[in-house]
Amino acid sequence: MKAVIIFGGLGTDLPIKPNYPKIMLPLGTKPFIAHNIEFLKKSGIKEILFCLNEGQRTIADYLGDGSVFGVRISYFWAPYLMGTAGSLQNARSYLSKEPFLVVEGSTLLNFDLKSLVEFHQRKSAMATVGVINYDTELGQKENWIISEDGRMLDIYRAHKSKERRRQVESYGLYLFEPTVLDYIEGGRYFDIKEQLLPLLQKSGHSIWVWKINGACRKLITLNDYVSINWEMLRNAKPDDFQPYRELRSKVWVGENSTISSSAFILGPLIIGPNSHIDNKAVIIGPSVIRDGSYVAPDAEVIASLIMPGSVVSQKARVENSVLAEGTRVPPGTYLNNTVYLDNGSRIGVLSLDSVNSGLTLSIDPTHLLIKRIFTGLYTVMKLAIDKIVSGVGLLIFFPLFLVIGLAIKIESSGPVFFTQIRCGEGGREFKLYKFRSMVENAEHLKLSLRHMNEVDGPMFKIEDDPRFTKVGKVINKTGLDELPQLFNVLRGDMSLVGPRPLPMEEMGLNPRWRDIRLKVKPGITGLWQMYGRINRSFHAWLQADPDYVKNRSLMLDLKIIGKTILLIINLIIKNIASIFIPGK
Helix, strand or coil: CEEEEECCCCCCCCCCCCCCCHHHCEECCEEHHHHHHHHHHHCCCCEEEEEEEHHHHHHHHHHCCCHHHCCEEEEEEECCCCHHHHHHHHHHHHCCCCCEEEEECCEECCCCHHHHHHHHHHCCCCEEEEEEECCCCCCCEEEEEECCCCEEEEEEEECCCCCCCCCEEEEEEEEECHHHHHHCCCCCCCCHHHHHHHHHHHCCCCEEEEECCCCCEECCCHHHHHHHHHHHHHCCCCCCCCCCEEEECCEEECCCCEECCCCEEECCEEECCCCEECCCCEEECCEEECCCCEECCCCEEECCEECCCCEECCCCEEECCEECCCCEECCCCEEECCEECCCCCEECEEEECCCCCCEEEECCHHHHHHHHHHHHHHHHHHHHHHHHHHHHHHHHCHHHHHHHHHHHHHHCCCCCEEEEEEECHHHCEEEEEEECCECCCHHHHHHHHHHHCCCCCCCCCCCCCCCECHHHHHHHHHCHHHCCHHHHHHHCCCEEECCCCCCHHHHCCCHHHHHHHCCCCCEEECHHHHHCCCCCCHHHHHHHHHHHHHHCCHHHHHHHHHHHHHHHHHHHHHHHHHHHCCCC
């Protein structure tokens, strides 16, 4: 049996080492991914396939051909985000002969593979999904509806605005028969949970759910990273962290590290290679001090995670905190419940309660105040611009509204405006307004035109869509059909700039993308709306919305508005030219 480790979704990095694959961060004494390779080898799997994106070359550089781990590793590169199922198509020729295990990259493995295989064979399953029970509140709602004998009946992955009772959560672990590859559409984004599993079920195949009998973990947030490290430290056996030596009970030290005889050390803790703990320093676990770090005289490190190359200066105290790679804590500084970055800034932190190992959210007051000031200014100015521009725009364009409305009514029967329920900030629903550009029964006709769809993902678009009226084709190509959304902006449902507003059901294809885009108000225009004129692929959309949410600012909004105005003027001129100048 082969194992496939996939990275086909919308990944995130951690602030302690930005733009670096999370699975390359160290857990214990080796990278996250090395634990999974060793687990798969112990479970009898000798051939592992990695489906990676171009930005993950660091993983291949570290793992090589796998010979160091005693396995064989092959790599399959995706030019863009292809989704968890779409990524499998690249390795199709390697997976066509026998069942194969699929693991999502952020899942830390710890389960009985033999038991999973036996269950899969006993049920004669096409697909078996590994799930766990849970009783904690999760940011992403996931409800698996399962029959009494263990068959999957339905999956419902809701945004937090849509509550639904949950029982189990999938953990990115699947056992597939090779036939499933025939159901994956090539060349476009395709997700396992949102597309492949429902398609298999619709085609008459039973999907079985197997409850994981181990302790798999997910590495998604900084919270996860800290808690997994602490759990690994507390449960470690003396030989778990080789080649580190156990200096004393639950204190592991890497080579070329020095610890002053006057330092006070209390485990469980790890001190990485080439580190130095100076005179009268205090280190209390659970703590991890990574490679090449320095703890100065009279400094204290308590229940904290120190990334490589960091310095805790003299008489500084670092408690329940995380230091990003290469940070320097100034002398006498007291950090408590803080994530400290290499530029000296502090951000909100997940702190460890050493009594019950529960992680709680605490915010550094200084950072929070600065963030609130800048966020508040941006919010006020953005709201003012939205209200002024939409109000003035409705007045200026009122004659154009009358002309377009009259043209629509003269040409075809039906209402002037097209309305639909869309999702706004936080998942709040509102009624969106557009000029009607299609025939009255366009939504009904859409079903018969599905095979002509020219874009992937939740979008439906045909260049010469037969449902367009003559007037509708002009106002759609020039973007004038979007003008009534100025009323949505004036009401506060939308903003001038933001992600494209969609119905909730159309965002289920990638729940992480959905949850990011619903953090802000949708917009009439935005990064995706501009990119969509050039690149209609869903993977471009997956990148555009998070980019905007992460980097939004007044300057970016004004830049997008300016580019949109120029684009609309250009489209209007081009369409007028095509009417009066043959061949244009």
